[in-house]
Amino acid sequence: MAPDQDCMQCGRCCEKWGWDQKGVIEDILPWIEANRHDILQFVAITLVNGRRCNGGEIRIDDLPNVLRINYWIAPDGSVLHHCPFYRKAEDGKVYCNIHETKPRVCIGFTPWKEGIRDYALNCPACRNTAP
Numbered sequence: 001m002a003p004d005q006d007c008m009q010c011g012r013c014c015e016k017w018g019w020d021q022k023g024v025i026e027d028i029l030p031w032i033e034a035n036r037h038d039i040l041q042f043v044a045i046t047l048v049n050g051r052r053c054n055g056g057e058i059r060i061d062d063l064p065n066v067l068r069i070n071y072w073i074a075p076d077g078s079v080l081h082h083c084p085f086y087r088k089a090e091d092g093k094v095y096c097n098i099h100e101t102k103p104r105v106c107i108g109f110t111p112w113k114e115g116i117r118d119y120a121l122n123c124p125a126c127r128n129t130a131p
């Protein structure tokens with residue numbers, strides 16, 4: 001296993017993979033409970049009956065009927081090719097505007113740990129483990 005290395009907030013992974021991702025119920029439940037329409041408006045939900053709707057329309061009672069969750073989709077239904085919560089700051093680092101409640105797929109992305117080795121990404125936090 002590689003030694004512990006922390007994310008350097010270069011933002012490459014968010015730029016490359018921060019969209020066209022699938023979500024899980026555990027992501028959207030706290031957003032619904034906290035009325036985070038600012039996030040839910042960029043979520044597309046497909047229900048088991050095939051109906052597609054915006055995350056802002058979903059209520060807790062609907063969750064058992066959720067078939068698929070997709071990030072990130074504009075409120076008009078068009079697919080976004082960027083993450084709406086990506087922010088490059090003046091210090092040159094990239095910050096996540098929903099860091100405290102970001103999706104599992106983002107929380108789980110720790111390429112400096114074992115299991116994920118995408119050298120094409122050229123993640124600087126993996127520099128010591130590159131071939």
Ligand code: SF4
Nearest residue numbers: 007008010011013123
């Ligand atoms: S590419 Fe690596 S260093 Fe850059 S933001 Fe992603 S995980 Fe962090």
Ligand code: SF4
Nearest residue numbers: 014018083086096106
């Ligand atoms: S939600 Fe945050 S961590 Fe996830 S892709 Fe967007 S900016 Fe990156």
